[in-house]
Amino acid sequence: MTIRNISLLLIPAALISPISAEAIEYLTIEQAQKIIFPQADFFQKINLSFTDEEKDKIEKISGLALDQARLEAWKVSSGSTDLGFFFINEVIGKHEYITYAVGIDNTGKIKSLEILQYREAHGQEIIEESWREQFAGKISSELKIDKEIKNISGATLSCKHVTAGTQRLLAIYQTKLQ
Amino acid sequence: MRDFKRARPLLGTFVEIWVKAECPEIANQAISNAFEQILAIENLLSIYKEDSEISKLNLSAIGVPLKINSLTEEIIKISESISSLSEGIFDVVSSKNKQNPASFKDINFIAPQTIILNKTLNFDFGGIGKGFAVDKGIDSLMRSGIKYGGINAGGDLRVFGDIPQPIFIRSPSESNKIFKLKDAENYAVATSANYYRQSGDGGRKDQGIINPQNGVSWNSEKSISVISKSCALSDALTKVIALLDDTKATAILKKVAAEAVVLEY
Numbered sequence: 001m002t003i004r005n006i007s008l009l010l011i012p013a014a015l016i017s018p019i020s021a022e023a024i025e026y027l028t029i030e031q032a033q034k035i036i037f038p039q040a041d042f043f044q045k046i047n048l049s050f051t052d053e054e055k056d057k058i059e060k061i062s063g064l065a066l067d068q069a070r071l072e073a074w075k076v077s078s079g080s081t082d083l084g085f086f087f088i089n090e091v092i093g094k095h096e097y098i099t100y101a102v103g104i105d106n107t108g109k110i111k112s113l114e115i116l117q118y119r120e121a122h123g124q125e126i127i128e129e130s131w132r133e134q135f136a137g138k139i140s141s142e143l144k145i146d147k148e149i150k151n152i153s154g155a156t157l158s159c160k161h162v163t164a165g166t167q168r169l170l171a172i173y174q175t176k177l178q
Numbered sequence: 179m180r181d182f183k184r185a186r187p188l189l190g191t192f193v194e195i196w197v198k199a200e201c202p203e204i205a206n207q208a209i210s211n212a213f214e215q216i217l218a219i220e221n222l223l224s225i226y227k228e229d230s231e232i233s234k235l236n237l238s239a240i241g242v243p244l245k246i247n248s249l250t251e252e253i254i255k256i257s258e259s260i261s262s263l264s265e266g267i268f269d270v271v272s273s274k275n276k277q278n279p280a281s282f283k284d285i286n287f288i289a290p291q292t293i294i295l296n297k298t299l300n301f302d303f304g305g306i307g308k309g310f311a312v313d314k315g316i317d318s319l320m321r322s323g324i325k326y327g328g329i330n331a332g333g334d335l336r337v338f339g340d341i342p343q344p345i346f347i348r349s350p351s352e353s354n355k356i357f358k359l360k361d362a363e364n365y366a367v368a369t370s371a372n373y374y375r376q377s378g379d380g381g382r383k384d385q386g387i388i389n390p391q392n393g394v395s396w397n398s399e400k401s402i403s404v405i406s407k408s409c410a411l412s413d414a415l416t417k418v419i420a421l422l423d424d425t426k427a428t429a430i431l432k433k434v435a436a437e438a439v440v441l442e443y
Binding site for chain 1: 206334337350
């Protein structure tokens with residue numbers, strides 16, 4: 001691969017690094033609860049289980065079937081006031097799961113959404129020895145995968161799976177929790 | 179000062195915002211405000227939302243005064259200047275079928291935020307919208323008193339603050355390989371490439387870059403990254419640099435004090 005500079009300034013020698021995984025934790029559940037429902041003082045965990053009929057209805061409304069991915073829900077309140085519901089769910093990004101949180105308010109509207117964890121593995125892609133050899137001595141061994149690899153420019157994922165997952169959470173709310 | 183970073187799905191991708199701040203309350207309020215600003219821009223400019231301002235403008239009558247948001251006015255003017263700079267290579271006229279659509283000269287500003295159209299509008303800000311949203315998000319962070327941070331919207335990013343931050347570019351054909359350019363302060367970088375055009379891998383398919391003057395689409399195993407002070411400018415110029423030879427490209431970059439890096443197979 002060639003690297004061509006069209007620039008005014010001298011660009012220093014390039015470093016190419018293979019990365020085997022990306023894992024970023026943005027928020028814990030508690031932090032996300034506080035951000036999405038700042039006035040809440042109580043989160044009551046709900047046991048979610050679905051009849052076949054409910055599963056069909058959810059799939060019909062949202063276009064997305066219920067799957068084995070993590071799904072948790074809490075009823076949210078402040079004193080005796082109902083504030084809505086808080087969900088944790090996971091959807092596939094490219095190869096790995098993205099964990100996200102959604103708040104639905106007491107009128108059934110999506111309040112807000114935060115990503116909790118993003119992971120992506122590149123295990124399937126082999127880091128070829130011969131390819132690495134051409135950069136012998138130049139590959140930075142100091143790069144740490146989850147701390148220093150950031151500010152990457154270049155395409156990342158479409159968020160369509162998270163969007164679809166959010167619609168499914170809305171369907172769950174409408175089917176079971178309204 | 180501690181580091182805080184959050185992400186939300188916006189603009190069709192994932193938008194990350196990070197700041198240094200003294201406490202979570204200050205950081206999270208600033209980050210939430212910046213996300214709201216980006217969402218507001220999406221609601222104004224997305225042609226995928228029927229009730230966005232641009233969708234309504236594209237259906238609006240000619241010859242009558244139309245009120246537009248100050249952000250819409252701003253992106254029209256920025257787009258016009260980049261179009262002029264690139265001699266029409268950058269354009270915001272949608273490629274979707276419309277006979278004889280309006281160009282910038284068919285938009286008359288009769289007062290601030292008030293226009294009259296001479297022809298039916300058919301604008302699509304997809305080639306600059308993400309970069310513009312990033313710039314406005316950064317403005318929002320600064321208004322909140324944040325002194326150091328950044329925003330990355332699906333690979334179009336901008337950083338600010340007086341500590342250098344690294345610039346990495348993803349390889350155009352192998353997503354697990356990244357290229358470190360340098361460390362710098364206060365810069366924006368946007369990258370265009372035919373990433374992940376294979377079907378079924380969950381990756382985002384870039385809109386095809388098409389030269390508006392001859393309809394030829396750009397297909398190659400390379401990526402163009404443009405580094406400048408403005409993410410909107412970087413975003414728009416990636417499309418321009420992709421379609422020009424090096425001499426013309428260098429001339430344009432020089433005019434706006436930007437630089438470009440091409441990774442090519």
